[in-house]
Amino acid sequence: MAVDLHKFANPARFLRITSAIFPWAAIVTVLLLAVGLYLALFASPEDYQQGATVRIMFVHVPAAWMAMSIYVMMAISSATGLIWKHPVADLSAKAAAPIGACFTFLALVTGSLWGQPMWGTFWVWDARLTSMLILFFLYLGYMAIWGSFDDQSKAGKAAAILVLIGAINVPIIKFSVDWWNTLHQPASVATMDGPKIHSSILTPLLVMGLAYTSLFLTIFIIRVKAEILGRRLRILRLAHVED
Amino acid sequence: MNKFTNLIIRDIRLAVRQGSAFTMTLSFFVVAVTLYPLGVGPELNILARIGPGVLWVGALLSCLLTLDRIFQADFEDGSLDQLMLGSLPIELMTLAKIIAHWLTSVVPLILITPILAVSLNMPADGIWVMMLALLVGSPVLSLIGAVGAGLTVGMRRGGVLLSLLVLPLYIPVLIFGVAAVEAAIAVLPMGPHILLLAGLSLGALVICPIAAAAALRLAVE
Amino acid sequence: MSLTAINLRCIRQDRLIFTDLGFSLKAGEILWVQGRNGAGKSSLLRMIAGLLKPVSGEIQWKGASVKEDPDGYQDQFRYIGHQEALKPVLSARENLQFWADFSGSHNVSAALKEFDLEKIADSPVGIMSAGQKKRTNLARLISSPAPLWILDEPISSLDTHYIELFKKQLEKHVAAGGMALLATHQDLNLPSVHKLDLDGPRGRNNE
Structure with missing residues (x-):
């Protein structure tokens, strides 16, 4: 056996725990999504100005929450990887990135679908949408750097440095984009600041947020598993070549 | 400190002797800015309106093209190994190279800006503030750029990746930089924008050499 | 030691x-x-x-x-790698001088002499042969002793x-x-x- 498996001993425990969680996460996701979508799309009141269009918000806003929190989670995970050199840390950041990018993309698409009836155009350089777009670029860069290294452990460290710098920058970017938007705000345009918080609206939002979180968890477990097994496969192949 | 300045002087000397590096970046900046009037039409009002943005974006892109110069040559000829092994802490070594990059690649861009600004029909007040804003904000370009350059050093086709990594992080500088110039043109106070740019530069000065040094340690492994 | x-x-x-x-x-x-x-x-x-x-x-x-x-x-220690760590636009002397300064030593002329580089010391490294470059690189062992x-x-x-x-x-x-x-x-x-x-x-x- 060419390479020590001790480096991958930790993943064994990780795999065991996540395998136990996985079916529950999947069930909870289905339930929450069903309830959340019913509350959001049928039970919630229509807005007196926006009509049924306001219901896009229930898909859009939690997706934007997820987009931000997954990036933060990746940064924390990468910091853990850099400091304590835990082998699963880098892999879990890597596994989370495409899911985060998908949520960002969902937020962008639903945002522009909402914008069509509101603004009369699919894209307005609204502060929130613009920040989302930049966040999407950050996700793309993160995924690209993983693909650009042959050595996966090097790729992990490089991606960790990048995501940490990115995480420091995210609030600055958010602030600068808001600033830019107030400077250039044309008068009397509806903004995407979301509906006014009211309990009939808050409940579906929160349920959808939880549904997305458990959806994330479900896909995340599959992806981390795939990463760990992929890494093992690579090592076995190398051993095969060398023997 | 002596080694620090020595390294800056070496990099400047290399840039001067290679010569072509200066002129190529400058030419790119001029050509890129020239494309805008050709693209949007020569109406002076429109040009004056988009001038600050055009100049800042042009400066950003020109700077981007020079980033691989910070570490690439040293990486390829083995000098980077030796620089890492010197008694100068790697973070300071990185900072010295960043300063040299800023002096040789970014400052020339700032110096040529007034001429381009005039060609875009920018009022005189705007031109001075444009230069001030570039002077205060452009160190961020070299600093953040060095992190990206460190991460992509030694990569085949690193250039495209570098721009994908670095450009989104340049956005705050772009926003505050353009806002400062537009404020000055509209005879509004531009102080806050300049201070924000200075804040960005100082923040980047603290964080980026450390991150770039970490990236370089990875690169020489 | x-x-x-x-x-x-x-x-x-x-x-x-x-x-x-x-x-x-x-x-x-x-x-x-x-x-x-x-x-x-x-x-x-x-x-x-x-x-x-x-x-x-x-x-x-x-x-x-x-x-x-x-x-x-x-x-x-002094590490001499595969690559020469020399800048083509600088002369052998300038290259050695920089590395000597960088490691805080100054035996450049002795180093050039030991490795028989005096004649070509002031020509740019870019026009030197591979062997001459190697010798210039090895001269760092003398110019920055360790x-x-x-x-x-x-x-x-x-x-x-x-x-x-x-x-x-x-x-x-x-x-x-x-x-x-x-x-x-x-x-x-x-x-x-x-x-x-x-x-x-x-x-x-x-x-």
Whole structure:
């Protein structure tokens, strides 16, 4: 056996725990999504100005929450990887990135679908949408750097440095984009600041947020598993070549 | 400190002797800015309106093209190994190279800006503030750029990746930089924008050499 | 003065290069690292120079781990890699002067003399031959002296005359109590040299 498996001993425990969680996460996701979508799309009141269009918000806003929190989670995970050199840390950041990018993309698409009836155009350089777009670029860069290294452990460290710098920058970017938007705000345009918080609206939002979180968890477990097994496969192949 | 300045002087000397590096970046900046009037039409009002943005974006892109110069040559000829092994802490070594990059690649861009600004029909007040804003904000370009350059050093086709990594992080500088110039043109106070740019530069000065040094340690492994 | 490596393990791209590798080197000794391509000669040398972190194991200088005083250790060796670390637009003298300043020493003219570079010292490195560049790079050993020389393929692209000259320098260095860690394909025929064979039981090739 060419390479020590001790480096991958930790993943064994990780795999065991996540395998136990996985079916529950999947069930909870289905339930929450069903309830959340019913509350959001049928039970919630229509807005007196926006009509049924306001219901896009229930898909859009939690997706934007997820987009931000997954990036933060990746940064924390990468910091853990850099400091304590835990082998699963880098892999879990890597596994989370495409899911985060998908949520960002969902937020962008639903945002522009909402914008069509509101603004009369699919894209307005609204502060929130613009920040989302930049966040999407950050996700793309993160995924690209993983693909650009042959050595996966090097790729992990490089991606960790990048995501940490990115995480420091995210609030600055958010602030600068808001600033830019107030400077250039044309008068009397509806903004995407979301509906006014009211309990009939808050409940579906929160349920959808939880549904997305458990959806994330479900896909995340599959992806981390795939990463760990992929890494093992690579090592076995190398051993095969060398023997 | 002596080694620090020595390294800056070496990099400047290399840039001067290679010569072509200066002129190529400058030419790119001029050509890129020239494309805008050709693209949007020569109406002076429109040009004056988009001038600050055009100049800042042009400066950003020109700077981007020079980033691989910070570490690439040293990486390829083995000098980077030796620089890492010197008694100068790697973070300071990185900072010295960043300063040299800023002096040789970014400052020339700032110096040529007034001429381009005039060609875009920018009022005189705007031109001075444009230069001030570039002077205060452009160190961020070299600093953040060095992190990206460190991460992509030694990569085949690193250039495209570098721009994908670095450009989104340049956005705050772009926003505050353009806002400062537009404020000055509209005879509004531009102080806050300049201070924000200075804040960005100082923040980047603290964080980026450390991150770039970490990236370089990875690169020489 | 001694250099000791204990149980070094090197993994590159998930591939085990060597493991449980150890050696020790005392003042006045030369260690010749042998091995096929890919056996990890360069990796080992970079590890000793601190550029590459061992996955496990320890490197000791004078009996203390180099991690305790990395800066102090860095002054104790000179690493000469595959690449020449010379700038083509600068002359040999300017190149050497920069590296000498960077390591805080100033024996440039002596170094140029020892390696027979005086005549070409002021021409730009860019127009020199491969052998001349190599000699300029090796001259750093004299211009920035250090007790331990870590030399990765120091004689590639040198002709026999200059190989002899380099051997004389090496012997002088060791005779004066220096140490050298050397990776070459060619046998240098040095009289007393310790050997470390990476193709042996420590390497992956014999597992």
